[in-house]
Amino acid sequence: MADKLPEQKQDLVVIGNGMAGMRTVEDLLKIRADDFNITVFGAEPYGNYNRIMLSPLLAGEKQLDEIMINSREWYDDNGITLYSGDPVEAIDRKRRIVYARSGAEVPYDRLLLATGSNPFVIPVPGNDLDGVITFRDVDDVNGMLDASKSQRKAVVIGGGLLGLEAANGLMKQGMEVTVVHLMDALMERQLDAPAAKMLQASLEERGLTFRMEAKTEAILGRKRVEGVRFAGGDQLKADLVVMAVGIKPNIELAQSAGLHCERGVIVNDTMQTYDPRVYAVGECVQHRNATYGLVAPLWEQAKVCATHLAQVGSGRYEGSVTSTKLKVTGIDLFSAGDFVGDENTEDVVFQDPRRGVYKRIVLRDNKVAGAVLYGDTGDGGWYFQLMKEGTDVSEFRDRLVFGRAYAEGGDPANDAGVADLPDDAQICDCNGVCKGDIVAAIGEHDLKSVAAVGKQTKAGTSCGACQDAVAQLVEATLGEGLEAAPDKITVCECTDLSHDEVRAAIVHRHLTTTAAVREALDWREPDGCHKCRPALNYYCVASWPDEAEHEDASRFINERAHANIQKDGTYSVVPRMFGGVTNPRELRAIADVAEKYDIPTVKVTGGQRIDMLGAKKQDLPAIWRDLREQGGLVSGHAYAKALRTVKTCVGKEWCRFGVQDSTTLGVELEHLTWGSFMPHKFKMAVSGCPRNCAEASIKDFGIVCLESGYELQVGGNGGTRLRGADVLCRVKTPEEAREYCLAFIQLYREEGHYFERTAPYIERVGLDHVKACVVDDAENRKALAERFNHSQQFAQTDPWEARSAQGVNREHYIPLKEVS
Amino acid sequence: MAAVMTDAEWIEIGRLEDIPRLGARTVGMPDGDIAVFRTSADEVFALKDACPHRGGPLSQGIVHGRKVTCPLHNWCIGLADGAACEPDEGHTTRYAVENRDGALFLCPVPKE
Ligand code: SRM
Ligand SMILES: Cc1cc2nc3c(=O)[nH]c(=O)nc-3n(C[C@H](O)[C@H](O)[C@H](O)COP(=O)(O)OP(=O)(O)OC[C@H]3O[C@@H](n4cnc5c(N)ncnc54)[C@H](O)[C@@H]3O)c2cc1C
Ligand code: SF4
Ligand code: FES
Numbered sequence: 065m066a067d068k069l070p071e072q073k074q075d076l077v078v079i080g081n082g083m084a085g086m087r088t089v090e091d092l093l094k095i096r097a098d099d100f101n102i103t104v105f106g107a108e109p110y111g112n113y114n115r116i117m118l119s120p121l122l123a124g125e126k127q128l129d130e131i132m133i134n135s136r137e138w139y140d141d142n143g144i145t146l147y148s149g150d151p152v153e154a155i156d157r158k159r160r161i162v163y164a165r166s167g168a169e170v171p172y173d174r175l176l177l178a179t180g181s182n183p184f185v186i187p188v189p190g191n192d193l194d195g196v197i198t199f200r201d202v203d204d205v206n207g208m209l210d211a212s213k214s215q216r217k218a219v220v221i222g223g224g225l226l227g228l229e230a231a232n233g234l235m236k237q238g239m240e241v242t243v244v245h246l247m248d249a250l251m252e253r254q255l256d257a258p259a260a261k262m263l264q265a266s267l268e269e270r271g272l273t274f275r276m277e278a279k280t281e282a283i284l285g286r287k288r289v290e291g292v293r294f295a296g297g298d299q300l301k302a303d304l305v306v307m308a309v310g311i312k313p314n315i316e317l318a319q320s321a322g323l324h325c326e327r328g329v330i331v332n333d334t335m336q337t338y339d340p341r342v343y344a345v346g347e348c349v350q351h352r353n354a355t356y357g358l359v360a361p362l363w364e365q366a367k368v369c370a371t372h373l374a375q376v377g378s379g380r381y382e383g384s385v386t387s388t389k390l391k392v393t394g395i396d397l398f399s400a401g402d403f404v405g406d407e408n409t410e411d412v413v414f415q416d417p418r419r420g421v422y423k424r425i426v427l428r429d430n431k432v433a434g435a436v437l438y439g440d441t442g443d444g445g446w447y448f449q450l451m452k453e454g455t456d457v458s459e460f461r462d463r464l465v466f467g468r469a470y471a472e473g474g475d476p477a478n479d480a481g482v483a484d485l486p487d488d489a490q491i492c493d494c495n496g497v498c499k500g501d502i503v504a505a506i507g508e509h510d511l512k513s514v515a516a517v518g519k520q521t522k523a524g525t526s527c528g529a530c531q532d533a534v535a536q537l538v539e540a541t542l543g544e545g546l547e548a549a550p551d552k553i554t555v556c557e558c559t560d561l562s563h564d565e566v567r568a569a570i571v572h573r574h575l576t577t578t579a580a581v582r583e584a585l586d587w588r589e590p591d592g593c594h595k596c597r598p599a600l601n602y603y604c605v606a607s608w609p610d611e612a613e614h615e616d617a618s619r620f621i622n623e624r625a626h627a628n629i630q631k632d633g634t635y636s637v638v639p640r641m642f643g644g645v646t647n648p649r650e651l652r653a654i655a656d657v658a659e660k661y662d663i664p665t666v667k668v669t670g671g672q673r674i675d676m677l678g679a680k681k682q683d684l685p686a687i688w689r690d691l692r693e694q695g696g697l698v699s700g701h702a703y704a705k706a707l708r709t710v711k712t713c714v715g716k717e718w719c720r721f722g723v724q725d726s727t728t729l730g731v732e733l734e735h736l737t738w739g740s741f742m743p744h745k746f747k748m749a750v751s752g753c754p755r756n757c758a759e760a761s762i763k764d765f766g767i768v769c770l771e772s773g774y775e776l777q778v779g780g781n782g783g784t785r786l787r788g789a790d791v792l793c794r795v796k797t798p799e800e801a802r803e804y805c806l807a808f809i810q811l812y813r814e815e816g817h818y819f820e821r822t823a824p825y826i827e828r829v830g831l832d833h834v835k836a837c838v839v840d841d842a843e844n845r846k847a848l849a850e851r852f853n854h855s856q857q858f859a860q861t862d863p864w865e866a867r868s869a870q871g872v873n874r875e876h877y878i879p880l881k882e883v884s
Numbered sequence: 885m886a887a888v889m890t891d892a893e894w895i896e897i898g899r900l901e902d903i904p905r906l907g908a909r910t911v912g913m914p915d916g917d918i919a920v921f922r923t924s925a926d927e928v929f930a931l932k933d934a935c936p937h938r939g940g941p942l943s944q945g946i947v948h949g950r951k952v953t954c955p956l957h958n959w960c961i962g963l964a965d966g967a968a969c970e971p972d973e974g975h976t977t978r979y980a981v982e983n984r985d986g987a988l989f990l991c992p993v994p995k996e
Binding site for chain 2: 137516616617631
């Protein structure tokens with residue numbers, strides 16, 4: 065084949081639609097988007113996904129679409145031809161053509177091998193039985209997930225990173241898991257004995273069983289696996305066997321094409337194989353006699369390879385030093401370099417068994433040669449950096465183990481942290497994002513949150529271990545920017561006014577519609593946006609209960625539809641069960657509805673009531689009608705920034721410890737407060753005694769009954785950020801308890817910022833302020849309670865009845881037209 | 885390449901006032917719903933009722949200016965171009981819809 069002229073597009077064929085291959089293509093597109101016709105072959109029937117996230121996928125912490133790196137659209141948008149589910153079976157290097165299983169024949173000017181590696185399957189009888197699975201790709205994970213549904217006992221062979229992550233995932237899926245390991249210590253290639261022991265102990269605590277120093281001799285079973293037998297003859301039952309004993313570079317194709325291979329495909333420092341037109345990256349390569357099984361090296365290889373493909377390359381790949389993290393949620397473990405040491409090394413060790421922290425740093429002539437951290441891995445990145453740069457640590461050697469903040473002197477508060485790492489320091493190992501990329505992105509797109517950075521750069525979106533580091537970078541980078549900017553939080557980008565300013569204007573200038581507010585306070589966007597419209601709507605209605613009306617167009621869909629939208633566009637229906645108390649009539653009505661409208665899931669919620677999930681939108685009005693007519697049931701506002709639930713316990717009525725009638729008090733409170741809209745959702749609970757079975761101390765308003773009366777608690781939150789409630793005061797009678805409750809709610813309704821739960825509200829205004837308004841000033845308390853009751857006249861109409869019986873907004877629930 | 889549209893392909897779907905201002909209604913199609921939006925300026929736009937992110941029903945979102953915010957994860961989609969706003973990336977299929985003095989006509993053939 066004749067070479068192409070420079071201005072002609074080169075044909076680049078990539079074999080392997082995995083992490084290294086696609087990263088190289090991404091890097092190449094950044095440098096020379098238009099010089100290549102790119103064709104990618106992938107044996108797996110998917111786009112390109114983040115393989116390391118298979119562990120969280122198995123553990124149920126992520127969904128497949130969340131671990132995709134490049135969707136099919138990405139390939140289209142970049143003019144890349146993707147043959148997925150179509151392995152390449154042969155390469156003709158003379159004619160420069162690849163042949164795929166589908167029969168596709170594609171010529172190339174440059175060829176990139178990125179075939180990864182294959183899981184190693186131990187050569188024992190029975191290793192091909194049904195139910196014997198490896199842990200390498202999405203199909204393996206699906207296999208394990210299916211098995212976990214019907215099977216109980218799993219045996220994982222291999223106590224390394226993969227094995228432990230597989231075991232943890234299967235355990236999370238409800239299986240009984242035994243890990244079988246050949247050695248006497250887990251992850252012996254990454255951990256020293258003490259760390260390995262701590263790891264094993266905490267995994268045992270979580271429910272894993274270990275069988276150490278056990279050599280698997282055979283896998284037993286006729287068609288499907290039934291157990292494993294060990295050297296020495298004893299056996300273990302198993303419905304599923306996962307082999308996670310290691311990987312071997314996938315070089316068959318390269319070998320059959322006559323490319324020089326040893327353990328892997330041999331490449332030089334420019335990632336070229338012995339055939340200069342053929343490049344190779346990732347786990348399939350052997351470079352300077354090393355092969356790798358981690359992603360960090362591939363990011364470096366990809367960068368170098370891309371520059372050379374683009375012919376702008378002088379960069380060389382000189383091998384990688386790697387570090388390891390274990391992705392088992394709740395276990396922090398870090399390991400890098402030579403952590404065992406020898407006669408020429410010294411150890412610096414820190415141990416705090418109570419906190420479960422262990423650190424060992426291995427020094428060779430005052431340079432970090434390796435590190436093992438368990439329990440507190442915050443400084444892993446820093447040690448790794450010191451190690452890679454061969455920094456002399458003599459001056460702060462005595463403080464080294466206490467981490468960067470102390471070692472480099474100064475006060476840990478103004479964290480030395482990542483702020484002063486070099487730009488090429490890798491912050492996100494999972495996605496190979498360097499500090500430089502992040503800082504640049506923050507500047508270019510003025511990103512203000514970890515989430516925003518994640519969206520732009522992918523940093524922190526995989527295992528999340530680096531999110532603190534990213535947060536520090538956001539702060540550090542915006543540092544000056546922040547001073548410059550007005551130091552108040554505006555309602556949204558449409559205005560420079562704060563929540564309090566807007567609200568004051570609504571009250572003093574008598575504004576009753578969101579349009580009027582935007583007009584009067586000259587909003588930048590005439591229509592506002594999805595952030596400010598719901599807020600303005602709330603402020604108007606809360607300030608002018610007898611005049612302002614809720615504007616559907618300005619409410620989040622759940623409040624418009626009066627049901628919770630689900631990820632598939634269906635809805636959930638949660639009727640109110642006052643105080644969590646129900647009866648046969650209500651239950652019968654729910655049962656009938658569930659059958660009649662074939663509701664896929666009926667679930668008891670965390671709020672002491674019943675959720676019917678998966679209802680079709682068109683059915684909602686009819687469902688509500690049936691619930692009301694047959695069960696007398698009304699909306700539970702489970703979808704609204706409003707009073708949600710009042711949890712109660714059985715209390716004095718039944719419980720041998722109960723000292724007051726918590727159930728009745730809870731039911732009464734819910735009758736008084738249902739339908740009331742608030743800045744955010746509002747949850748209450750009443751417990752019959754200090755054992756607090758209704759969890760009153762994590763509620764927005766909680767009551768704990770005492771012999772002597774009632775303890776009132778406010779500002780608890782059991783959600784994203786756990787916050788125990790503050791004690792507001794103690795009162796003697798249920799009447800008082802009710803009045804204080806209504807007064808507190810009204811105060812929050814009048815002062816809370818939209819979307820601010822009571823927890824952050826109280827942290828903002830201070831508990832003393834709340835006490836001053838509600839406890840110390842009886843007049844004010846009464847006034848607040850009255851204002852609350854006044855607004856309830858207008859609020860306590862059941863939205864479900866209005867929409868089913870009186871046909872309010874019927875059009876919301878039916879399509880404009882059906883075309884068949 | 886833009887699909888050639890003959891009047892035959894246009895379907896009458898209802899009247900402008902059937903759609904709430906700053907809102908949307910859906911038109912059920914054999915291959916999934918099409919969302920028809922009405923802005924505060926009474927312009928109408930039609931998009932496939934599926935967010936480029938994870939297929940969320942855009943018809944249920946909050947409409948502002950010539951944009952709609954998806955109810956599931958707050959991606960913001962341009963009504964005119966069907967494109968996700970920065971920093972998100974993706975497109976939703978667009979359809980032609982016309983307001984012929986109050987009567988709305990939809991052409992169920994994707995634009996280009
Ligand atoms: C159904 C339910 C889970 C269950 O099956 O038990 C649930 C379901 C949802 N919760 Fe919840 N939460 C449910 C009890 C809770 C609880 C437990 C409780 O209420 O005792 C909490 C922690 C307690 C608390 O809120 O302080 C809880 C903390 C949250 C949070 C975090 C709130 C926070 O301030 O951090 C969110 C997110 C939010 O509200 O922004 C949330 C959001 C959601 C949403 C609405 C997510 C969404 O926007 O779609 C879920 C709707 C599912 C649906 O369509 O029904 N849910 N949620 C529970 C309904 C209770 C009810 O009967 O109304
Ligand atoms: C469960 C699990 C957890 C992991 N966790 C971590 C971690 O926490 N940290 C870390 O650094 N690393 C981790 N790794 C390792 C990391 O995923 C790999 O190092 C990385 O994926 C290697 O990338 P690659 O492109 O070389 O190979 P791959 O990502 O495997 O890509 C190779 C692709 O080529 C395809 N292919 C093979 N032959 C052909 C052919 N003939 N034609 C077409 N396509 C072909 C394969 O199907 C595969 O899709 C983990 C791996 C697994 C399996
Ligand atoms: S929001 Fe609540 S219900 Fe939904 S997944 Fe999270 S915890 Fe479960
Ligand atoms: S589906 Fe629309 S934002 Fe996620």
